[in-house]
Amino acid sequence: xxxxxxxxxxxxxxxxxxxxxxxxxxxxxxxxxxxxxxxxxxxxxxxxxxxxxxxxxxxxxxxxxxxxxxxxxxxxxxxxxxxxxxxxxxxxxxxxxxxxxxxxxxxxxxxxxxxxxxxxxxxxxxxxxxxxxxxxxxxxxxxxxxxxxxxxxxxxxxxxxxxxxxxxxxxxxxxxxxxxxxxxxxxxxxxxxxxxxxxxxxxxxxxxxxxxxxxxxxxxxxxxxxxxxxxxxxxxxxxxxxxxxxxxxxxxxxxxxxxxxxxxxxxxxxxxxxxxxxxxxxxxxxxxxxxxxxxxxxxxxxxxxxxxxxxxxxxxxxxxxxxxxxxxxxxxx
Numbered sequence: 001x002x003x004x005x006x007x008x009x010x011x012x013x014x015x016x017x018x019x020x021x022x023x024x025x026x027x028x029x030x031x032x033x034x035x036x037x038x039x040x041x042x043x044x045x046x047x048x049x050x051x052x053x054x055x056x057x058x059x060x061x062x063x064x065x066x067x068x069x070x071x072x073x074x075x076x077x078x079x080x081x082x083x084x085x086x087x088x089x090x091x092x093x094x095x096x097x098x099x100x101x102x103x104x105x106x107x108x109x110x111x112x113x114x115x116x117x118x119x120x121x122x123x124x125x126x127x128x129x130x131x132x133x134x135x136x137x138x139x140x141x142x143x144x145x146x147x148x149x150x151x152x153x154x155x156x157x158x159x160x161x162x163x164x165x166x167x168x169x170x171x172x173x174x175x176x177x178x179x180x181x182x183x184x185x186x187x188x189x190x191x192x193x194x195x196x197x198x199x200x201x202x203x204x205x206x207x208x209x210x211x212x213x214x215x216x217x218x219x220x221x222x223x224x225x226x227x228x229x230x231x232x233x234x235x236x237x238x239x240x241x242x243x244x245x246x247x248x249x250x251x252x253x254x255x256x257x258x259x260x261x262x263x264x265x266x267x268x269x270x271x272x273x274x275x276x277x278x279x280x281x282x283x284x285x286x287x288x289x290x291x292x293x294x295x296x297x298x299x300x301x302x303x304x305x306x307x308x309x310x311x312x313x314x315x316x317x318x319x320x321x322x323x324x325x326x327x328x329x330x331x332x333x
Contacts, residue, residue, distance in 0.1 A: 001139060001153040001216070003129045005122045008077075009169070009178060010115065012069040013160035014039055015105055016062075018046055019053045022161060033159035033181050033202065035121050042114045051101045055093060062162060063222075064090045066169035068098065070176055077103045083170060085226060121159075125205075129157040129179075132205035132212040138220065141275045144312055146224045147322040151175045155216050157205055168219030177219035182208045210276075210284060217275050221268045228324050229260050235327065236260060242331040244300075252298065266304060267323070273305025274312060304330075 016022075017039060032040075055065070064086060071082050077099045087094050105111070115122070139153060152174045158166075159181045169176040182203045205212045229236055239245055240259050256262035269292060277285040289301040311326045320326050 004154045008069045016161040035159040125157045129205040132209045137279045145323045166215045170223035175220045177216045179215045270304035274308040
């Protein structure tokens with residue numbers, strides 16, 4: 001895994017700062033990173049990017065917009081081939097001229113000069129995140145669950161927009177975790193930084209190594225699990241009618257747009273439990289289980305995560321290729 005402050009991601013984050021979104025985030029009072037504040041001063045008086053603002057109003061997810069961005073060339077910002085799922089879910093975005101709007105903003109706002117003036121701050125961010133992720137086992141566990149995915153992993157420490165959420169992005173060769181800048185440690189869970197209030201000091205990624213790794217693992221899983229779910233519709237349907245799904249998972253169905261989305265999310269929770277168990281031990285994995293139980297009422301993290309510990313042991317003996325080979329066993333099909 002490499003820590004990188006990719007300029008395409010910076011550009012999309014900066015463009016979003018000119019839309020209506022920052023005003024919505026301010027409904028939850030929070031402090032701004034000094035790179036965020038410097039960028040806002042630099043952008044003062046600039047017009048909104050109308051196409052981007054329109055796409056956001058129409059409900060285009062941040063994840064899709066950042067995936068669009070990392071599939072542009074640099075510095076020309078010409079569209080390359082987008083992932084199949086982006087064409088499937090966001091055909092309007094794929095055929096839009098958003099790249100032209102981004103190209104215009106890059107030049108007219110002289111963002112390269114801004115970034116050069118902020119170089120020390122961005123480099124400090126990269127060093128801090130690198131410290132937080134040093135000697136992690138994320139890539140090892142991803143290969144255990146998904147096989148050899150042949151993607152490079154990039155962690156982007158994001159002090160810009162969105163400030164209150166982390167997300168992922170992907171192209172054919174790379175997976176990206178775009179991690180929000182961490183605040184103070186929350187009292188609810190010592191490994192999760194909360195939102196930094198206006199009168200509080202920021203934390204750092206190196207202050208929160210467990211959280212930083214959870215975010216990275218979680219965001220890298222999404223673009224890897226979605227193609228497997230799409231490729232195995234019969235198995236996914238059989239899982240939907242399994243006793244565990246009907247008895248436990250069905251209670252959460254109204255929170256997700258589809259059964260497939262819910263299955264992906266809860267499998268990622270279970271994989272995160274197994275990952276934490278392997279990297280930090282049972283105590284940290286158990287804290288993650290209790291946190292999810294308290295926050296969302298979902299008590300299935302450990303019951304779903306423990307079978308994956310058995311899967312990881314049995315995979316060493318060559319019994320399975322990837323996680324989806326094991327799901328019929330896990331769900332007692």
